[in-house]
Amino acid sequence: MRSIQGYNSIGRDPLVKRQSNRISGWLSCSFAICSGTILNLIAAGPALADLVQWKTNGHYYEVVVAPEGITWIEARLAAQAKGGYLATLTSRPENQFVWSLISGRPNFWTTSSHDGKTDAVGPWIGLLQVRHQIQEPAGGWGWVSGEPFSYSNWAPGKPNNLEEIEDYGQYLIVQGSNDQATWNDLPNDSLRLTKVQAKRPVAYIVEYDTKPKR
Ligand SMILES: [Ca+2]
């Protein structure tokens, strides 16, 4: 198992720290070398549901694990039931902050395989395409909160509206790409894709404008 050099782990206990080192090693190295380790890397570990405040806007963020996989609409409803909303990443600093909560955490990631390649599928975010019929693949995207969509950080080649059904956003690392905190378009239920073996995302990120009561 490879380990990462220079990764600043945010794990808080020895087990999480070890897992963080493993997944971040995978994410940072060549897939040609490391792809064989993926199944080990996504092995189940302790679920973390820490509430973390981003000082810049005062909002709170929580990454929620759904081990069996979850659709975007289910995740949106779950976020609302918690009193928040799927995270809106309206600036590079906000996107980088949220990325720091999920990078190197194997519990939050699964895989999508196609054409001999395997991408890393991360959590759902509050990104959806509301006017897709006339502006595929890149037009008509917005945030669930209605905040302006003026910043984006799509993964290479995304969005691509695969099989003409991809209208919801999530974190994705494309195999072979060194880009971080990048986004992808998926269907509400990624199991609907027939040409790609895309598992349902196993986590979603909730944002709260004020600290939720627990
Ligand atoms: Ca936000």
Ligand SMILES: [Ca+2]
């Ligand atoms: Ca689309």
